Amino acid sequence: MESKEAHTGSRRVYDPGDLKQLVGDVGTEGVRNRMRCEKCGSQQWLSVEFWIPTAQELEGLTVRRLVGTRMIRKVILRDGPAG
Numbered sequence: 001m002e003s004k005e006a007h008t009g010s011r012r013v014y015d016p017g018d019l020k021q022l023v024g025d026v027g028t029e030g031v032r033n034r035m036r037c038e039k040c041g042s043q044q045w046l047s048v049e050f051w052i053p054t055a056q057e058l059e060g061l062t063v064r065r066l067v068g069t070r071m072i073r074k075v076i077l078r079d080g081p082a083g
Contacts, residue, residue, distance in 0.1 A: 002049055003031075003032075012038075019031055032047070
């Protein structure tokens, strides 16, 4: 699966099995809604498409593979009246 960011020009290729493990069995639009550009953090210019590379394109291709996942816990506080 390939993601492109039109504004920054970044291009990444991911293993579809890894993305399925992370976001579930969804289409390319579902994957796009869960991704952001690594350079600018935006979703606005991001396009995601399923892509089967040819043998020539496979030569020298770098694929991002899932190594592991970590859950990050964020604390959200709100100010309010005492008591």
